[in-house]
Amino acid sequence: MATRLVILDRDGVINEDSDAYIKSPEEWIAIPGAAEAIARLKRAGYQVVVATNQSGVGRGYFDAATLGAIHDRMHETLAAAGATLDGVFHCPHAPEDGCDCRKPAAGLLDQIANALGEPVAGAWLVGDSLRDLQCGAARGCQPVLVRTGKGERTLAKGLPPELADVPVYASLPAFVEHLLGR
Template sequence: MTDANRLVILDRDGVINEDSDDYIKSPAEWIAITGSADAIARLNQAGYTVVVATNQSGVGRGYYDLATLDAIHTKMHHTVESAGGHIDGVFFCPHAPEDDCDCRKPRPGLLDQIRDYLGYPVTGAWLVGDSLRDLECGLARDCRPVLVRSGKGERTLARGLPTPLADIPVFDNLAAFAHHLTS
């Protein structure tokens, strides 16, 4: 597929799986949000490429290592596959905030990695997140940001969205977004 209009970029924590202010530090702590794996399968069946772009500063902070992160992502892949779907790529920033990297959202480095991996611009892709930094990252590369109320989404809404994001679509969760997009 070579059309960014058929690309959905998902944040991980709070969108696909339950979030935690204490970080998701093991596969046992990774718990899919009800309906999220089915939502990804529904998007796939409708012809969408689905990738994940996630900040994982727990690696940079020393809370877990890359092998553990890989095990968490393996569980995520298996969960989605058991629902009949697949994730075409997982892109993550392992850095702590003080590392000042270009891949930590809201900076768009992860989107540039996705562009390079897929071989086409991400302009016009859907970007689904639960935090302001997810949405700002999407705007930086002219994606179509979508906020979900799951995870930290309610907190994000309560703080108010800045003008460029004031009119973006808001859904209860990934399942509601996928239903809207594919109906």
């Protein structure tokens, strides 16, 4: 039986993504229906956490305080829809830093497991990129790809054979509808 945990990527899953990075609270714009989908998961008894690469910090595009302000806006937007998160975990490092928390590495999932006091194996991991799916698979999660954000681009490039069976949904709300309608 799957754990009642859903791990969400942030950019492209909860909010609109940008190839130029989300660098300010004003640039953080929720994807229609995403906040309500998280509220539905919470009402159904799921724990919901975010695991997000935020290399804009490591690259100097914005600082940790600005990232905090962006997350404050996310929490406010979610709260307005009756949603809360059980945690937000981020990797602030640039790709060349060689950390273990930048997806596709699974360090963020280890942080989540430690914080929640339970393994993440079996949890749903919803992302819009190959690195999200690879990260989830590395810790026994059930990866899900959404077509929002970079999802269409990810599909166009093709998934590797070991991830070929990953379910694909139009958006986070579509995934939640399927999950809770089961």
